Amino acid sequence: MTYEHHDYDVLIIGAGGAGLRAAIEAKQRGLSVGILTKSLLGKAHTVMAEGGMAAAMGNVYPEDNWMVHFRDTMRGGKYLNNYRMAELHAKESPARVLELEQWGALFDRTKDGKILQRDFGGHRYARLAHVGDRTGLELIRTLQQKVVSMGTDVFMEVKVLRLVHDADGRVAGCVAYRRQTGEFITFGAKAVILATGGAGKSWKFTSNSWEGTGDGHAMALWAGANLIDMECIQFHPTGMVWPLSVRGLLVTEGVRGDGGVLRNSEGKRFMFDYVAPMFRAETAESEEEADKWYYDHTAGRRPPELLPRDEVARAINAEVKAGRGTPHGGVYLDIATRRPAEFIRRRLPSMYHQFMELAGVDITTEAMEIGPTCHYIMGGVQVEADTAATAARGLFAAGEVAGGMHGANRLGGNSLSDLVVFGKRAGEGAAQYIAAGDVAGPMNAHQVEAAVAEALAPFDREAGENPYDIQRDLQEMMQANVGIIRTQSELEDAAIQLDAFTERVKNIKVKGPRAYNPGWNLATDLPAMITVCKAVTIGATLRKESRGGHTREDYPGADPEFAKFNFAHSTDGGNWDSDIVTKESALLAMPEELKVLLEEAK
Amino acid sequence: MAEVTMRVWRGDANGGDFESYSVTQNEGEVVLDVIHRIQATDAPDLACRWNCKAGKCGSCAAEINGKPQLMCMTRMDTLPEGPVTVTPMKTFPIIRDLVTDVSFNFAQAEKVPALLPPPMPEDGYRMYQEDVTRGQEFRKCIECFMCQDVCHVIRDHEGNKQHYAGPRFFIRYAELEMHPLDTNDRRDLIREEMGLGYCNITKCCTEVCPEHIKITDNAIIPLKERVVDAHYDPVAWLGRKIRRRTKRSADDAAVQPAP
Numbered sequence: 137m138t139y140e141h142h143d144y145d146v147l148i149i150g151a152g153g154a155g156l157r158a159a160i161e162a163k164q165r166g167l168s169v170g171i172l173t174k175s176l177l178g179k180a181h182t183v184m185a186e187g188g189m190a191a192a193m194g195n196v197y198p199e200d201n202w203m204v205h206f207r208d209t210m211r212g213g214k215y216l217n218n219y220r221m222a223e224l225h226a227k228e229s230p231a232r233v234l235e236l237e238q239w240g241a242l243f244d245r246t247k248d249g250k251i252l253q254r255d256f257g258g259h260r261y262a263r264l265a266h267v268g269d270r271t272g273l274e275l276i277r278t279l280q281q282k283v284v285s286m287g288t289d290v291f292m293e294v295k296v297l298r299l300v301h302d303a304d305g306r307v308a309g310c311v312a313y314r315r316q317t318g319e320f321i322t323f324g325a326k327a328v329i330l331a332t333g334g335a336g337k338s339w340k341f342t343s344n345s346w347e348g349t350g351d352g353h354a355m356a357l358w359a360g361a362n363l364i365d366m367e368c369i370q371f372h373p374t375g376m377v378w379p380l381s382v383r384g385l386l387v388t389e390g391v392r393g394d395g396g397v398l399r400n401s402e403g404k405r406f407m408f409d410y411v412a413p414m415f416r417a418e419t420a421e422s423e424e425e426a427d428k429w430y431y432d433h434t435a436g437r438r439p440p441e442l443l444p445r446d447e448v449a450r451a452i453n454a455e456v457k458a459g460r461g462t463p464h465g466g467v468y469l470d471i472a473t474r475r476p477a478e479f480i481r482r483r484l485p486s487m488y489h490q491f492m493e494l495a496g497v498d499i500t501t502e503a504m505e506i507g508p509t510c511h512y513i514m515g516g517v518q519v520e521a522d523t524a525a526t527a528a529r530g531l532f533a534a535g536e537v538a539g540g541m542h543g544a545n546r547l548g549g550n551s552l553s554d555l556v557v558f559g560k561r562a563g564e565g566a567a568q569y570i571a572a573g574d575v576a577g578p579m580n581a582h583q584v585e586a587a588v589a590e591a592l593a594p595f596d597r598e599a600g601e602n603p604y605d606i607q608r609d610l611q612e613m614m615q616a617n618v619g620i621i622r623t624q625s626e627l628e629d630a631a632i633q634l635d636a637f638t639e640r641v642k643n644i645k646v647k648g649p650r651a652y653n654p655g656w657n658l659a660t661d662l663p664a665m666i667t668v669c670k671a672v673t674i675g676a677t678l679r680k681e682s683r684g685g686h687t688r689e690d691y692p693g694a695d696p697e698f699a700k701f702n703f704a705h706s707t708d709g710g711n712w713d714s715d716i717v718t719k720e721s722a723l724l725a726m727p728e729e730l731k732v733l734l735e736e737a738k
Numbered sequence: 739m740a741e742v743t744m745r746v747w748r749g750d751a752n753g754g755d756f757e758s759y760s761v762t763q764n765e766g767e768v769v770l771d772v773i774h775r776i777q778a779t780d781a782p783d784l785a786c787r788w789n790c791k792a793g794k795c796g797s798c799a800a801e802i803n804g805k806p807q808l809m810c811m812t813r814m815d816t817l818p819e820g821p822v823t824v825t826p827m828k829t830f831p832i833i834r835d836l837v838t839d840v841s842f843n844f845a846q847a848e849k850v851p852a853l854l855p856p857p858m859p860e861d862g863y864r865m866y867q868e869d870v871t872r873g874q875e876f877r878k879c880i881e882c883f884m885c886q887d888v889c890h891v892i893r894d895h896e897g898n899k900q901h902y903a904g905p906r907f908f909i910r911y912a913e914l915e916m917h918p919l920d921t922n923d924r925r926d927l928i929r930e931e932m933g934l935g936y937c938n939i940t941k942c943c944t945e946v947c948p949e950h951i952k953i954t955d956n957a958i959i960p961l962k963e964r965v966v967d968a969h970y971d972p973v974a975w976l977g978r979k980i981r982r983r984t985k986r987s988a989d990d991a992a993v994q995p996a997p
């Protein structure tokens with residue numbers, strides 16, 4: 137068959153912060169660039185980010201610098217990070233934030249006209265550049281406007297189904313379909329950059345949109361790259377819990393950074409009871425001490441509400457389990473009694489709006505009910521830090537789809553900066569790869585046809601299952617068995633159930649036409665979702681310890697032996713349901729001068 | 739729990755009709771929840787756009803009981819008793835069901851001459867909060883395109899799309915024109931090709947904006963003054979201040995000292 141076809145030097149899959157930044161870089165280097173996104177331009181997850189982007193610019197606390205940021209990131213990640221990524225990120229994020237202003241971004245300002253920075257969990261100093269609580273919107277709009285002004289080809293509502301190799305096994309392009317018409321379309325490229333974002337849609341309570349199905353994670357695995365740290369999933373401590381229809385919707389950490397505190401049903405500020413030994417030295421012991429800190433970080437130590445997210449999420453979970461939760465099974469997040477109404481409306485306008493309109497709660501007078509929600513996947517495609525290159529030749533990955541940067545737990549604000557730091561590096565990496573000359577030949581037509589046939593199969597079946605039923609059951613199963621707290625028997629059960637889901641996916645029946653058919657689109661998402669869930673479950677079963685975003689009820693402590701490697705998954709890439717093979721992949725050895733930074737601060 | 743009848747427009751460019759669905763509605767649900775329930779049960783091929791479900795991405799605009807609204811921010815319990823009608827935005831060509839072809843807006847975006855700032859000093863530009871507050875108001879825009887949908891200049895006269903940017907892009911031009919670092923001049927373009935003159939300040943755009951951006955008062959009217967001034971008297975605009983500080987020259991902006 138022949139399909140609509142386009143060729144580019146660099147093909148970028150994903151138009152969030154990472155994809156757009158990569159596009160700018162590749163364009164600036166004179167390469168032809170095509171960007172593909174399965175929604176409209178400007179609607180990617182990045183637009184939803186609220187609190188800010190972390191960069192040690194030292195505008196509010198001049199004491200801040202890349203070394204402190206590096207240390208905070210490694211500690212937050214429980215030392216499972218790719219140290220080189222954490223290092224590059226800490227060093228380069230200030231420049232990446234500043235350059236956004238050249239392209240039109242308008243961040244909130246300090247009194248002396250610099251970019252204002254706000255406090256977030258796990259960051260020693262106020263470090264998050266922000267615009268109220270809509271920082272992601274500012275980031276994506278700025279990059280989008282830059283990309284458009286450079287005359288870049290953007291293919292909107294084009295969903296990629298599979299990466300395709302050339303005869304020598306290099307990644308040579310992809311097969312996709314146009315959502316608006318249902319027609320297939322192929323792209324050939326010398327280098328492909330994956331920037332497809334996260335995978336949270338496989339859990340029932342999630343802050344992620346329909347896009348977060350882990351397509352990029354799965355496609356990379358199928359194409360011969362490795363996935364690492366897949367068991368490390370961030371459950372953000374503060375998602376809405378009521379009304380049910382918005383359960384999981386994010387409440388920014390900025391609420392706590394700006395003075396909000398957590399209370400149980402007895403009104404107790406319970407986080408003081410949950411300070412792990414690792415953080416005791418730098419956490420306040422009393423409410424009085426904590427409250428001084430907001431105004432002057434030298435007058436007291438930080439409030440325990442601002443511990444890294446994994447710590448706070450576990451504490452909330454424990455309070456609810458102990459019977460001290462709210463009527464709807466969360467805890468209270470209270471800023472109303474702590475800050476003036478005017479301050480709250482100015483600093484947190486979209487939170488004010490969100491609670492008022494969706495829950496009928498005025499956050500300037502009432503406490504919010506919140507609980508953990510699946511938010512971010514630390515795990516992802518294993519990359520080389522400096523170039524974003526993956527193990528599949530010609531394939532690069534940046535942003536949430538890449539793994540390593542955040543280790544076992546990501547600090548708030550470190551994602552938006554990750555997107556621009558490694559988006560740029562992926563653009564550079566792809567350019568260098570192309571310059572070296574050993575690039576892909578024509579696409580393997582068999583792979584194209586196989587992907588097309590697989591996508592169309594659900595139309596041809598006489599009878600079969602509704603994809604929405606499978607999605608719902610999958611979300612419930614993952615929430616119950618591979619959620620925030622895990623245990624061996626439930627994980628083993630999950631593995632068995634995932635095999636059953638695999639079979640169910642092979643029996644999907646799709647009704648209606650091909651043009652803009654959400655049921656069909658979901659049917660094409662499910663193989664990726666299940667592949668990702670399998671990798672998560674395997675990693676969670678093997679990691680017999682608790683670390684960051686991976687908590688085992690049966691192995692509650694961290695085990696130093698497990699801090700020496702990542703679990704790396706690969707597959708022979710034959711079919712989407714081919715077996716996953718998992719190996720230990722040793723962590724990069726950290727140079728002495730960086731080790732010292734971690735030691736000093738302990 | 740209650741039962742509600744949803745009358746949803748179904749069809750494509752070749753035509754279509756309303757289809758009625760009887761669905762359960764739970765406490766606190768928004769229109770998008772109910773649409774999703776229809777998708778998950780009766781009509782898995784019902785086309786609609788959405789992403790964030792929190793009023794942040796601007797994907798889910800539709801006309802609910804005839805009024806353009808975000809489906810994810812419209813609570814079912816705020817609508818009058820009786821069947822709820824949901825139709826696609828009227829101004830844009832239909833793709834399928836509730837999904838319209840909004841490419842007109844992306845084409846307009848391509849025509850906007852970019853920000854042209856002076857070279858950046860090593861430690862970044864200096865800008866003050868009062869200089870950026872107005873621009874920040876415009877940058878709250880989530881590109882739901884509902885203002886474009888209600889603006890009669892586009893809604894009632896298909897042909898106008900050729901030479902009318904529409905309210906979403908008037909705020910974009912206003913933002914750039916008021917940007918403390920910008921050195922580009924877009925006044926002729928705005929007047930001659932973007933059709934600012936067609937706007938007769940009905941304020942329908944402002945009323946529908948989910949971000950409560952004062953499109954007419956804060957963007958269109960100041961922009962009109964600036965553009966008209968430029969046309970009739972090329973120097974007069976310098977004296978008028980459409981922002982708190984006049985646009986500084988490129989060099990000024992870069993070396994602005996801290997107060």
Ligand SMILES: Cc1cc2nc3c(=O)[nH]c(=O)nc-3n(C[C@H](O)[C@H](O)[C@H](O)COP(=O)(O)OP(=O)(O)OC[C@H]3O[C@@H](n4cnc5c(N)ncnc54)[C@H](O)[C@@H]3O)c2cc1C
Nearest residue numbers: 150151152153154174181182187296333535536549551552
């Ligand atoms: C509610 C919320 C608030 C957040 N707040 C913050 C914050 O304050 N600070 C912070 O640092 N981080 C925050 N995060 C995390 C951060 O926003 C995300 O991790 C980040 O935006 C991911 O960016 P990305 O560029 O990797 O991918 P995304 O922005 O997710 O974009 C993915 C892109 O890939 C495309 N895509 C995916 N699959 C396919 C396919 N098969 N075919 C074609 N295109 C495809 C999508 O259409 C989209 O364009 C938040 C996340 C959420 C959900």
Ligand code: SF4
Nearest residue numbers: 889937939940941943
């Ligand atoms: S005020 Fe102008 S731009 Fe706004 S709706 Fe009326 S005519 Fe259109």
Ligand code: SF4
Nearest residue numbers: 879880882883885947
């Ligand atoms: S200005 Fe308001 S109504 Fe218009 S597109 Fe932006 S957010 Fe929507």
Ligand code: FES
Nearest residue numbers: 790791796798810
């Ligand atoms: S889904 Fe994002 S605005 Fe409604």
